[in-house]
Amino acid sequence: MSKKTLWRTTPLFRVVIEEVLSKPEGILESEIIEILKKRYDIDVSKPELYQALIKLELNGFIRVEHIGKEMKVRPSKNMMDQLLGASR
Numbered sequence: 001m002s003k004k005t006l007w008r009t010t011p012l013f014r015v016v017i018e019e020v021l022s023k024p025e026g027i028l029e030s031e032i033i034e035i036l037k038k039r040y041d042i043d044v045s046k047p048e049l050y051q052a053l054i055k056l057e058l059n060g061f062i063r064v065e066h067i068g069k070e071m072k073v074r075p076s077k078n079m080m081d082q083l084l085g086a087s088r
Contacts, residue, residue, distance in 0.1 A: 013052040015040055016073075020062055021083070026074040028067075029053075 019035055020027055033049060036042040053073060056062045061079050065072045075083075 013055050016052050017056055017061055020073050021075055024075055024080060026072045029071045
């Protein structure tokens with residue numbers, strides 16, 4: 001067991017929102033899990049990912065759509081409006 005599985009310096013929801021914002025067209029949950037493993041060396045379980053997604057959705061940062069057995073995650077319209085407004 002690596003130290004990264006015991007302790008994370010960046011909260012999971014923060015890493016997830018950064019990846020979702022980098023793909024405003026949407027990203028599948030399986031892609032998020034793959035990116036977390038390859039890019040951040042984070043081995044995350046589906047329940048752990050779902051908890052982070054629920055937290056982000058309830059706070060209005062993302063929208064989650066069910067597509068078959070997968071979920072597609074996109075930044076919420078309000079989040080994109082805030083980001084675009086802040087960059088002007």
